[in-house]
Structures are given as structure tokens and as C-alpha cells.
Amino acid sequence: MTVEPVDPAVFSTSSNALVTQFLTPALFERLSCLKTASGFTLAGAVRSGQQNPDSSIGIYAGDAQSYSLFKEIFDPVIRTYHELTGEIRHVSDFKKGSHQGSGRMDRLQTELADLPDLDPARQYILSSRVRVARSLADFAFTPNIRAKDRQNAAHQIQQALATLPAPLQGQYFPMDRLTPEQIITQAAAGTAFPPGDRFQAAAGITRGFPNARGVYACPGGRFSVWVHEEDHLRIICLENTGSLSSVFNRLALALDHLTQTLAFAWDPCMGFLNACPSNIGTAMRAGVHIRLPNLDQRPDLLRQLVRDHGLQIRGTAGEKTAVSGAVFDISNKKRLGIGEIQLIRSLHTGIAAIIETEKNLSPPGPGCPGP
Ligand code: ADP
Numbered sequence: 574m575t576v577e578p579v580d581p582a583v584f585s586t587s588s589n590a591l592v593t594q595f596l597t598p599a600l601f602e603r604l605s606c607l608k609t610a611s612g613f614t615l616a617g618a619v620r621s622g623q624q625n626p627d628s629s630i631g632i633y634a635g636d637a638q639s640y641s642l643f644k645e646i647f648d649p650v651i652r653t654y655h656e657l658t659g660e661i662r663h664v665s666d667f668k669k670g671s672h673q674g675s676g677r678m679d680r681l682q683t684e685l686a687d688l689p690d691l692d693p694a695r696q697y698i699l700s701s702r703v704r705v706a707r708s709l710a711d712f713a714f715t716p717n718i719r720a721k722d723r724q725n726a727a728h729q730i731q732q733a734l735a736t737l738p739a740p741l742q743g744q745y746f747p748m749d750r751l752t753p754e755q756i757i758t759q760a761a762a763g764t765a766f767p768p769g770d771r772f773q774a775a776a777g778i779t780r781g782f783p784n785a786r787g788v789y790a791c792p793g794g795r796f797s798v799w800v801h802e803e804d805h806l807r808i809i810c811l812e813n814t815g816s817l818s819s820v821f822n823r824l825a826l827a828l829d830h831l832t833q834t835l836a837f838a839w840d841p842c843m844g845f846l847n848a849c850p851s852n853i854g855t856a857m858r859a860g861v862h863i864r865l866p867n868l869d870q871r872p873d874l875l876r877q878l879v880r881d882h883g884l885q886i887r888g889t890a891g892e893k894t895a896v897s898g899a900v901f902d903i904s905n906k907k908r909l910g911i912g913e914i915q916l917i918r919s920l921h922t923g924i925a926a927i928i929e930t931e932k933n934l935s936p937p938g939p940g941c942p943g944p
């Protein structure tokens with residue numbers, strides 16, 4: 574396969590991606606001759622960002638080694654995205670100094686016991702979701718994995734999932750032979766995921782879709798695992814309530830088991846490593862789907878609240894989609910340098926403040942009459 578050279582001048586002038594702030598022509602030239610053991614190059618890493626000027630980050634890792642080999646470009650991107658001022662330092666509330674098993678379930682559960690349901694009357698929050706991204710240590714990441722390895726990785730993951738304890742037991746739904754129509758229907762039912770967007774396609778993540786893809790789902794949909802979506806695993810807990818502690822505790826239980834059966838890509842400074850540098854460290858995104866008709870009319874105020882609490886907004890159907898029916902996906906932005914418990918606590922504080930503001934705003938009226 575011939576790899577098209579990336580012209581850093583074109584890349585940096587046509588794009589607002591974070592990577593363009595740091596990828597000078599000199600740095601590009603210096604790193605361009607390097608190749609990881611799985612054959613990943615800087616040209617491959619920035620291809621999606623280059624082809625999609627509206628990328629927010631613009632660089633992907635093709636394997637764990639990308640983060641060290643291309644450190645000169647990944648480190649400033651990581652520092653900026655996760656708002657780290659000094660050294661890059663992964664913090665976790667799971668077992669200290671180790672990525673093998675949490676061993677701290679009891680403490681984690683009691684630490685969040687005081688967090689009340691954010692919306693017991695179910696006026697605003699439609700659902701709460703906490704997910705982590707994980708990649709297997711022994712395989713290239715999704716942008717650079719080979720078809721055979723993708724199958725082997727999916728097989729290992731299925732074996733590990735089959736050993737989960739009773740509250741997390743579910744069924745694996747392979748996507749290999751699904752038609753595009755079946756994928757849409759099953760995605761709505763939580764037993765498949767959509768084909769991925771143009772950002773993922775240009776990064777090489779969606780190659781061969783839907784081969785070796787699949788979803789492990791518990792009855793009721795409160796626990797699921799997406800296999801070979803943007804990362805090898807997306808481990809997801811979801812509830813139609815505002816109870817972040819309940820959702821997080823189920824995720825902690827799943828991680829406790831899966832870290833004992835699977836070896837994840839991990840680094841002492843950068844934490845869990847995955848394809849996108851925004852998804853490293855805890856690699857955790859905790860958020861709610863929340864209906865905010867009043868704040869929908871006050872976008873500046875909502876943006877300010879979100880910024881003040883270190884959160885981010887996504888559209889109703891996920892990243893880079895539109896907000897429909899005033900239903901926002903609001904979640905933590907940073908995933909590295911803060912422990913999981915703190916991430917949940919600051920999300921809780923931020924969402925409580927947003928609900929309070931929403932309540933205090935008068936309902937959207939018919940608007941001012943024109944002059
Ligand atoms: P991530 O990359 O964190 O998995 P995405 O933005 O790619 O998240 O969205 C993946 C899917 O998860 C989308 O279908 C989105 O609508 C859904 N989703 C995200 N947050 C929630 C939530 N709080 N409740 C229900 N669905 C959610």
C-alpha cells in the first residue's frame with residue numbers, strides 16, 4: 574500500500590484541529606521517517622485530520638508505541654486537550670500503581686454513596702452513561718490493526734466477556750453478516766453500533782466494517798461492550814435515571830473482572846492507551862442525556878456553565894451530531910490527570926448547577942415582536 578505524503582502546510586492552513594497548533598513543517602519532517610513495529614507512520618496518524626479540516630484533534634495512534642515514537646507531537650496535544658500544566662501524570666481511583674484489577678470495589682462504592690440521584694422526578698435527565706475505552710496490549714489499535722488480528726482480538730474479548738459474573742451476564746451479537754438496514758435496526762435495540770463517521774473512516778478505523786465487530790449486551794441494556802468500534806473495547810454502562818453512582822459502580826465491577834482476564838495497553842504516565850489521544854488516561858467519559866429547553870435558547874449561558882465545570886457538549890446521537898429536541902449529551906471533557914471518582918463528582922456538581930439554572934430560567938416565550 575502506498576502512503577500519501579502529508580503536506581504540513583496544507584494541513585495547518587486548512588484545519589482548526591488541535592494537532593495543527595504543534596505540527597510544524599520541521600517536526601513533521603523529523604518524525605516522518607519513523608515507523609512503529611506495527612508499521613504505523615505519522616502520515617497515517619494525521620491522515621484523518623488532514624482530510625477533515627473540521628477534526629477537533631486531528632491525530633490518531635496506530636498502536637501503543639505511537640505515543641512514545643511520536644511523543645514530540647502527541648505530548649503537546651495530550652497536555653492541551655486534558656489541560657495539564659506540568660508533566661503528564663495518569664491518576665486513577667482503581668488499584669494504585671497497577672492496571673491489573675481494581676481490588677478497590679468496596680471503597681469505590683462507599684466513596685460515591687453520598688451522591689444523590691440528580692433528577693429523581695425525571696424532569697430533565699433521560700439517561701446517564703459511563704464508558705471507558707480499552708485497547709488490548711498485544712494488538713495494533715483500530716487505525717492499524719490487520720483483519721486477522723482484528724478477528725483474533727474479537728475472539729479473545731468474547732472469551733473474557735463469557736466469564737463475567739451474574740449481574741453482567743449477557744449475549745454477544747456478532748455484526749459480521751448484518752446488512753446496513755439490520756445494523757440500523759439492531760443499533761436502535763443496543764445490539765449493534767453504526768458504521769462510524771468520516772473521521773474514523775479516514776483514520777482507517779472502519780476498514781472491513783462490519784467484520785469482526787460485535788456488541789455484548791446485557792438484557793435491559795444497562796451494560797454493554799462494543800467490540801472494534803473506535804477502540805478494541807468500549808465498555809458502557811447506561812441507565813434511564815440520573816443515578817451516576819449506580820452506573821459507575823456497575824462499570825467498576827465490570828472493569829474489576831475484565832482487567833483480570835484481558836491485558837490492556839497501559840502506560841504509567843499516560844494510563845490506558847487508545848486510538849485517539851483524547852481517550853487515554855482513565856479513558857472514561859461519563860455523561861447524561863439531558864433535556865434543557867430553556868438553556869437551548871441561551872447557548873452562551875449553557876456554554877459558559879459547561880466550561881466552568883470542565884464539561885463538554887455533544888449532540889443527541891453522539892459526537893459531531895446535532896442536538897435535537899433540546900436533548901444534550903453533557904459529559905466530562907478531560908480523561909487524564911484526574912481520578913474516576915473526581916470525574917464523576919465534578920460531573921455531578923456541574924449537572925446539578927445546569928439543572929438549577931434551567932429551572933430558574935423562564936420558559937421560552939413566543940419571542941420579541943419585531944420593530
Ligand atoms: P462515546 O465515543 O463516548 O462512546 P459517542 O458520542 O460516540 O460516545 O456516542 C456513542 C453513542 O452513545 C451515541 O449513539 C450516543 O447517542 C450514545 N450516548 C451517549 N451518551 C448517552 C447518554 N447519556 N444516554 C444515552 N445514550 C448516550
Ligand code: MG
Nearest residue numbers: 802803891892
Ligand atoms: Mg464515539
